[in-house]
Amino acid sequence: MSMQQDASTPPAVEMRGISKAFDGVVVLNEVDFEVAAGEVHALAGGNGAGKSTLMKILQGVYTKDSGTIRIDGRDVSFSSIHDAKAAGIGMVFQEFSLVPSLTVAQNIFLTHEPLGTGGLIRDAEARARARDVFGQMEVDVDPGATVADLGTAYWQLTEIAKAMAQDARVLIMDEPTASLAKHEADQLFELVARLKARGISVIYISHRMDEVYRIADRITILRDGGRLLTERLSDVTPEEIVEGIVGRQIEGLTYQEPADTDRRDVLLEARGLTSGSRVRDVSFSLHTGEIIGLAGLMGSGRTELARCLFGIDPLDAGQILVHGKEVDLSDPRAAIQAGIALIPEDRRAQGLVLDHSVRTNLLLPLLGRIRRGPLLDDRAGRALADSLIERFAVKVANPGRPVRLLSGGNQQKVVIAKWLGTDPDVLIMDEPTAGVDIGTKTEILTMIRGLAREGKGVIVISSEYAELLAVSDRVLVLRDGTLHRELARRDVTDEESLQLAVQGVGS
Amino acid sequence: MTNTSTAPTRRGAGAVAARPSRLAGLDWRRYVIYIGFVVVFLFFAVLLGDEGFLSANNLLNILRQTATISVIAVGMTYVIACAEIDLSVGSVAGLASVVTAMALSHWGLVPGIVAGLAVGLLVGSINGGLVAGLGIPSFLVTLGMLGIAVGVAQWITASAPQPILSYAYNLVFGSGNLGPIPGLVVWMVIVVSVGAVVLAKTRFGRQVLATGGNRTAAEFTGINTKRIKFQVLLLSSTVAALAGMLYAGRLQSGRFQWGAGDELSAIAAVILGGTSLFGGSGSVIGTLFGALLISLINNGLILAGLDASQQQVVRGAIIILAVALARKK
Numbered sequence: 001m002s003m004q005q006d007a008s009t010p011p012a013v014e015m016r017g018i019s020k021a022f023d024g025v026v027v028l029n030e031v032d033f034e035v036a037a038g039e040v041h042a043l044a045g046g047n048g049a050g051k052s053t054l055m056k057i058l059q060g061v062y063t064k065d066s067g068t069i070r071i072d073g074r075d076v077s078f079s080s081i082h083d084a085k086a087a088g089i090g091m092v093f094q095e096f097s098l099v100p101s102l103t104v105a106q107n108i109f110l111t112h113e114p115l116g117t118g119g120l121i122r123d124a125e126a127r128a129r130a131r132d133v134f135g136q137m138e139v140d141v142d143p144g145a146t147v148a149d150l151g152t153a154y155w156q157l158t159e160i161a162k163a164m165a166q167d168a169r170v171l172i173m174d175e176p177t178a179s180l181a182k183h184e185a186d187q188l189f190e191l192v193a194r195l196k197a198r199g200i201s202v203i204y205i206s207h208r209m210d211e212v213y214r215i216a217d218r219i220t221i222l223r224d225g226g227r228l229l230t231e232r233l234s235d236v237t238p239e240e241i242v243e244g245i246v247g248r249q250i251e252g253l254t255y256q257e258p259a260d261t262d263r264r265d266v267l268l269e270a271r272g273l274t275s276g277s278r279v280r281d282v283s284f285s286l287h288t289g290e291i292i293g294l295a296g297l298m299g300s301g302r303t304e305l306a307r308c309l310f311g312i313d314p315l316d317a318g319q320i321l322v323h324g325k326e327v328d329l330s331d332p333r334a335a336i337q338a339g340i341a342l343i344p345e346d347r348r349a350q351g352l353v354l355d356h357s358v359r360t361n362l363l364l365p366l367l368g369r370i371r372r373g374p375l376l377d378d379r380a381g382r383a384l385a386d387s388l389i390e391r392f393a394v395k396v397a398n399p400g401r402p403v404r405l406l407s408g409g410n411q412q413k414v415v416i417a418k419w420l421g422t423d424p425d426v427l428i429m430d431e432p433t434a435g436v437d438i439g440t441k442t443e444i445l446t447m448i449r450g451l452a453r454e455g456k457g458v459i460v461i462s463s464e465y466a467e468l469l470a471v472s473d474r475v476l477v478l479r480d481g482t483l484h485r486e487l488a489r490r491d492v493t494d495e496e497s498l499q500l501a502v503q504g505v506g507s
Numbered sequence: 508m509t510n511t512s513t514a515p516t517r518r519g520a521g522a523v524a525a526r527p528s529r530l531a532g533l534d535w536r537r538y539v540i541y542i543g544f545v546v547v548f549l550f551f552a553v554l555l556g557d558e559g560f561l562s563a564n565n566l567l568n569i570l571r572q573t574a575t576i577s578v579i580a581v582g583m584t585y586v587i588a589c590a591e592i593d594l595s596v597g598s599v600a601g602l603a604s605v606v607t608a609m610a611l612s613h614w615g616l617v618p619g620i621v622a623g624l625a626v627g628l629l630v631g632s633i634n635g636g637l638v639a640g641l642g643i644p645s646f647l648v649t650l651g652m653l654g655i656a657v658g659v660a661q662w663i664t665a666s667a668p669q670p671i672l673s674y675a676y677n678l679v680f681g682s683g684n685l686g687p688i689p690g691l692v693v694w695m696v697i698v699v700s701v702g703a704v705v706l707a708k709t710r711f712g713r714q715v716l717a718t719g720g721n722r723t724a725a726e727f728t729g730i731n732t733k734r735i736k737f738q739v740l741l742l743s744s745t746v747a748a749l750a751g752m753l754y755a756g757r758l759q760s761g762r763f764q765w766g767a768g769d770e771l772s773a774i775a776a777v778i779l780g781g782t783s784l785f786g787g788s789g790s791v792i793g794t795l796f797g798a799l800l801i802s803l804i805n806n807g808l809i810l811a812g813l814d815a816s817q818q819q820v821v822r823g824a825i826i827i828l829a830v831a832l833a834r835k836k
Contacts, residue, residue: 332727364728
């Protein structure tokens, strides 16, 4: 670890006494945060701890109420994103900021294209310079390719190159591996190591402990708008970090044997499901009170299988039986009718109408239940929404305010509450804890176990093996669209053995 | 508006976190149209009081002039809230007026009314079918239909006006009065009231807003978004046909020109009224006031003695100003 922090090199980022309040509510209170040159610094904290506000101040999105910021020892004052960029702060967005219809090079040089005579853009030069940047990063991306044609991993590399092309000295990465497969994540970690060797600092926001330990030098944990600790990772244990984030010991991540394993009825049966090229001849059955984990790499057909079961993608072959009766799931309405609910992968794009209120979102699948004659009964709607908010412990000051104002974890709770309000028998959850903090994650996992105890069947899709192992009674491993292996929980000893199964190693 | 009136007490443990003062959270931008309406009204009342602006006759006149546009704009509110557009409404009104007039003179009162509404249902089904079924953008479908409808109206009448001699028809559709209130205004009140309640208070209305706000999420929630898109375009054409029949009743004839250009006035009224151009939110009452504001401006500028070209400039500037003020940050 080459972290030089002697008196001669000032920290790349030095934030002192940063405070920020919105509408009189203090979000950050006198926070100190510093990142050395060439350091990978992890930033962690629960919902509302203030991480994203702190980072938005560093990017010039928000202005601080008080405190000082120094970049490479110089006092700076950001009033816009441009100021921050000019000072060398680069951001790799979690939801990418690329224009899909443009090429990689066009995206990298968007708004600062190399110009020739007469103000015309010199595309060849842009491509050449983009190639240089990728060369420095030691990755192979074609600058002339259209972004829409590339996979997510390449989008991310393009994002990073975009920041590099603007001479970023500090890169902020927010959950960068959320949409990457294992080997893509490995490539990203190697890239981070190379950036570090070039003296570039990385602020790494992640909820995944293994990643943090693998690449970060130090970690800062925020809690309730203040700094809880900054430590070298060699001096702190994962348990201490988790406890620091959550503020209490958690047992949520340990598997709990279900109460009674016999006397279970088959709830849902899939026979030879085939759809397109991503789901091929998949058969399995789900019992009452059972939680099945679906594991597999990106592109293994996990999400596509969920889409088939919810009637979004049509079946080319195969049957789906619910309570022993065959059902024709030609669209989501038919699936809902059959008692199936899907908590989709992307809550912002697929789960919520972001500009509508929390209440309106919660009631959307339940409108039939609050009708009085042809009209909707507002009072019944409020009562129903309030009861869901209370039952699922959604933290919201005013359910009439837009759902986009909630934190990621609370948005996810709204999506779950919305669906559980319909009282489905079968619940499919695609990445239910993606991008939520560990406290909320524990709550969600506890909720899943509770649902199974009530007799519901749950299918959980997750890229996080710890999470799968924490709740699944059985794990189905998908590979290239086929059911590769089926593992009983007791046969999986630890995360590694599951990982090996997913990677297709061993028998 | 104080803190005491609306804070529910039964929310319990879930309700913690930030609680800014309710007054600060009050978004005045949502009320720009009402504020604008009052300001412009007072402005003209003071400036043009002597010109007879405040006379009952003039005020009824403003309402009467607003009626057909606001009927069309109610349908347009649904279409825009659903993140679609309907450019064919003006020509559908013209086509419905001539079809009604011709059917009336050939077959009598009831067939005439049925034929007029059938125009709206037919055109709406074609628009809706192409948009929802084949996935062609509504902008293109209805732009084409704008030409087709007005062309058909011109063709079947050889561009000649079609007089309506049915006293009963003219009385009900626009020329008559209900006590002191013009029949046109009664129609407007009915269409706006039904439109406002259906959008805000029924399952259909909620599904229109959800489809416009996030179609994928709506589809995943089990809403048949294709059907919703079909229905809003059907609704829009049908109320446009009704507006055409009102033109025919008020002017006692059907002509292909009736309604020409109304699509732009209707869109302006909808946007002025606070409906999002990108879908997901909409207010029929806002739309009514948007339409009223436009009529108010027209009326005031005429009374002030501006000529037609100057009126257009001032009207355009006021619309841009109002939308700019209502813009979300």
